[in-house]
Amino acid sequence: MTCAQDSSLRAQAQAIRAGALTPADLLEQTVRRIAELDGAYNAVCGVFDGDLDHELDSVDVGPLFGVPVGVKDMFSLPWRAPTDGMAQAAPQPGKGYSDLGWRLRAGGALGLIATNMHQLGIGTTGHVSAHGPTRNPWDPERCAGGSSGGSAAAVALRMVAGAVGTDAGGSIRIPASYCGIVGLKPTWGAVPVRGYTGAYSTMGAIGPMARDSDDCRLLGEVLLGRSLTPGAGRSGRLVIGVPVASHWDDVEHAVLVRCRAALEVLAADGAEIREIQLPASEHLALATMVATGTERLPQLDRAWCDEVFPLLDVSVRAIIKSRFSLSANLVQRVLRYRTLLRRDLRAQFAEVDVIAMPSAPTPPPVVARPRVELPSGPVAADVANLHYAGLANLTGVPAISLPCGSDGDGLPVGIGLHAPWGDEALLLDVGARFERLTDRAFVDHHPVPHNQREECH
């Protein structure tokens, strides 16, 4: 017997539409699985325990009617004020309907599972949270990634079939890569931001995380409020730009092998692989750090600092304080650098359809010490990851991480694709094509939690 929990997001929605599954049964299974598993993973930090009938009455009969989804704990929900990975909710924005909440409501989805995250979103590892480090479903000693690590782990563990993440510096794509799922960072501004704790950001985007590209498409259509129809308005040979010198050199061997193999799969299906250069890309990690770090500072006021700051993890406190010492010149240079990158990408996308690089240069690091070993030497995982993730955030283009294999220890590897502004559908199309060409080997492969779900086997 197959649990509804193990079904795709599409199948769950279809089963409810067909009357083969009730929202109450699905939510009950969801809550049960979270209770069974989450003690070892810390993927979830809040579960709705109110009146489900009232929730169902409040949502529209949309494409995800009655399906519970995970929501990163950065959004106002009617039943929960976001904690941002802290022990208590911040003074703002409090409970209520965020724009995201309205989008979920229009789509019929039940945003009833709050997912854990790297505290304040300041980290790509997910190991810093007042709710405990989010642990990797493939190896609990490893990081699930961040900052949307709880959403990624909850999907990989099949607690939920879809979850919402946010991405200001790879925070959807890195945990998607670490956990072996699909994560889509839409174009900046594609999803409205009221009631999102990162609403001030020109780097952050709200997007879907799911087990495959078509589930991401379904949840993505609800979030973006528009169709992401496969193949819309496109024909001809797919041209994949590969910035070999800047993004395929200093990566762990297993990642290189798996990502190259992914390109070869697409090339064998007719895609053209074309080497490109991304000028000045050596500054991506620094610029991402400066942009994300300094945009936050005007959000701080004395009351927040007095009340909340002492409760933060020491690493988060130190990072925030250090941003005050960055010079105005540096911040302004980063703004100009973003123009440079955007202009370069516009030129690149006149020649290629997508740009490919590893989503992260290594598999997930260990929770106890999240550093990674690159061919060039050891470095903090955040610094290594931002070189890959930052391009999409600094320029606003959409990007996706697709699972494409695993290393010798069974840890997932993801390949990242970038598309022109507004072309999320192209990324999902390439993802679906890759999944078909690989017989879904990487998206149907899933971790076996420490305590087996016997009723499903």
Added chain:
Amino acid sequence: MSDEQGMGEEARLLGLGSLDPDEARIVRSGARVFAPMIERFMHLDLSLVPIEAAAPYGGAPAA
């Protein structure tokens, strides 16, 4: 920047003007990583590149 110098007047106004020893250790460690990156970045010629303040980040840049 050093922990002796503190974080400046704006941080002080927010009550964040000093570093405890653990924060100082992390800040120093970060500075060691980022200082050479900042130095290289300062050599990038951006003198003729404008800030596209009016351009929406969600859209392609103007031609």
